[in-house]
Amino acid sequence: MKTLPGYVGPAALGVKMGIIVPGSDLVGEIATRSEELNRDGLLHDGDVVCVTESVVARSQNNIVxxxxxxxEVKAKLGLKDTSTLGVVHPIASRNRFSVILRALARAVPRGKVVVQFSYPYDEVGNQVIDPAYAAAHGGPSVVLYHRDIPTQVLLHPITRIDYGAYYSEVVGREGAEAVIMYANDPQAVMAEEPEGVIAADIRTRRQTQKQIKEALSNCITLQDICSTGSIRSEWGLLGSNMSSDGKLKLAPRDCQEFTQSVQKEILRRTGRKVEVLIYGDGAYKDPETGIWELADPVTTFGCTSGLQEKMRCGVKYKMLVDQLHSQGKSFAEIEEAIEEAKAKGFGPDSIETEGTTPRRLTDVLATLADLVSGSADAGTPVVLIKGIYQG
Structure with missing residues (x-):
C-alpha cells in the first residue's frame, strides 16, 4: 500500500503493535513502526500519531x-478500622470502579461504607434505577435506599446487573458493612454520619466536593488519591482501570514529556514533523442506550504543542454550495470560492462557519482514535490520523 490518493480526505488508520509490557521502550517501538509507515508512503508532515493511554501507563508500570x-485513603482521611466512609456519586462500572471500591472498603474493614448513587442515571448515563420508578418515588430532595426498592427496577437495561447489590457485595467481601443509597444532593450522605467522604464523580467532582465540604470538611476526590509519588497520575484514581487481580492501572504520568519524546524520535528517524496525542475515552454518546463513552476525566491526557488550544472550525461546505449554485456560479467558480473561504481560516463566530459546531481539536482526534481502536482492543493501540490537523 502506498500514498493515499489525492481524492481521499481525512482518514484514520489503526496501527498494529507488538505486546506492550512494563518496561517496554514504547517511544522506540512507535518510532520503528513510523519508519515503516514512512517507507510505505503513509506518513507525512502534519499527521497525528495517537497513542492509547492504556499502553503508555502499562509501559510505565503505573500500577497500584x-x-x-x-x-493512602486511611491516612488522608484519618480513618480507623471502624470508621464510616461516604462515597458519593460513583459511576456504575465493574472494571472502572469496583476495584477502587474494594480498596475503599479495605480502609475501614470493621466499619461502614455508604455508597450514594445519583439517580436514575449515573454521571455517564448508566441507569441505576428505572426512570419511571424514580419519577413516581423520587425527586430532587428524595433519598431512596437500596433495601427498600424492588430488585426488578434496579437492573441495568443492558448488563442486567443490580449495581447497588454488586457494590454491596464488593464492600462486604472486605468485612465492612455496606449502605447503598440513591440521592442527587451530595449532602444526603451526611444522614449516615460519615467521618470522611470521597466525591467519586468524574467531571463534576469539584462541585460535588464543594457542596459536601459545606457540611463536612474531611472530603477528598478520586483525583486526590495516588496523585503523588513514583507510581502516580496527575488524575489520581480518575481514568484508572482494572489490571490484574487486586491491582489498578492508573492513567499515564508525564504525558507531555512522552508525546514530545515520540515526536522528536519520529522526526529524527523519518524527517517527518508529526503531532502526537495520548487519548483516553472518546467523547461520544450511544444513541441507543444514552450512555457516554467518556468515563475518563479528559479525552486527551497529553499532546504536543501544535495541538494545544486548537479548535476545529470548518466552512459550512454544503451551505456555500447551495448559495453559490443558486447565484448561477459554475462548478469551477464554486470550487474556487470554497477554497478561498477555507484559506481565510474563519473563526467559530463567522457566518461562513454557521451551522458547524466548533470543537476542541484534541477532542475530535481522541474520539476518532478511540472509535478506531475500540474498547475491545482491535490490536491497534496506535492510530495515525491524516488530513484533520492543519499545522
Missing part, C-alpha cells in the same frame, strides 16, 4: 495495589 490505595 488495593492495599496501597487503602492505606
Amino acid at each position: 495495589s488495593v492495599d496501597q490505595i487503602a492505606a
Whole structure:
C-alpha cells in the first residue's frame, strides 16, 4: 500500500503493535513502526500519531495495589478500622470502579461504607434505577435506599446487573458493612454520619466536593488519591482501570514529556514533523442506550504543542454550495470560492462557519482514535490520523 490518493480526505488508520509490557521502550517501538509507515508512503508532515493511554501507563508500570490505595485513603482521611466512609456519586462500572471500591472498603474493614448513587442515571448515563420508578418515588430532595426498592427496577437495561447489590457485595467481601443509597444532593450522605467522604464523580467532582465540604470538611476526590509519588497520575484514581487481580492501572504520568519524546524520535528517524496525542475515552454518546463513552476525566491526557488550544472550525461546505449554485456560479467558480473561504481560516463566530459546531481539536482526534481502536482492543493501540490537523 502506498500514498493515499489525492481524492481521499481525512482518514484514520489503526496501527498494529507488538505486546506492550512494563518496561517496554514504547517511544522506540512507535518510532520503528513510523519508519515503516514512512517507507510505505503513509506518513507525512502534519499527521497525528495517537497513542492509547492504556499502553503508555502499562509501559510505565503505573500500577497500584488495593492495599496501597487503602492505606493512602486511611491516612488522608484519618480513618480507623471502624470508621464510616461516604462515597458519593460513583459511576456504575465493574472494571472502572469496583476495584477502587474494594480498596475503599479495605480502609475501614470493621466499619461502614455508604455508597450514594445519583439517580436514575449515573454521571455517564448508566441507569441505576428505572426512570419511571424514580419519577413516581423520587425527586430532587428524595433519598431512596437500596433495601427498600424492588430488585426488578434496579437492573441495568443492558448488563442486567443490580449495581447497588454488586457494590454491596464488593464492600462486604472486605468485612465492612455496606449502605447503598440513591440521592442527587451530595449532602444526603451526611444522614449516615460519615467521618470522611470521597466525591467519586468524574467531571463534576469539584462541585460535588464543594457542596459536601459545606457540611463536612474531611472530603477528598478520586483525583486526590495516588496523585503523588513514583507510581502516580496527575488524575489520581480518575481514568484508572482494572489490571490484574487486586491491582489498578492508573492513567499515564508525564504525558507531555512522552508525546514530545515520540515526536522528536519520529522526526529524527523519518524527517517527518508529526503531532502526537495520548487519548483516553472518546467523547461520544450511544444513541441507543444514552450512555457516554467518556468515563475518563479528559479525552486527551497529553499532546504536543501544535495541538494545544486548537479548535476545529470548518466552512459550512454544503451551505456555500447551495448559495453559490443558486447565484448561477459554475462548478469551477464554486470550487474556487470554497477554497478561498477555507484559506481565510474563519473563526467559530463567522457566518461562513454557521451551522458547524466548533470543537476542541484534541477532542475530535481522541474520539476518532478511540472509535478506531475500540474498547475491545482491535490490536491497534496506535492510530495515525491524516488530513484533520492543519499545522
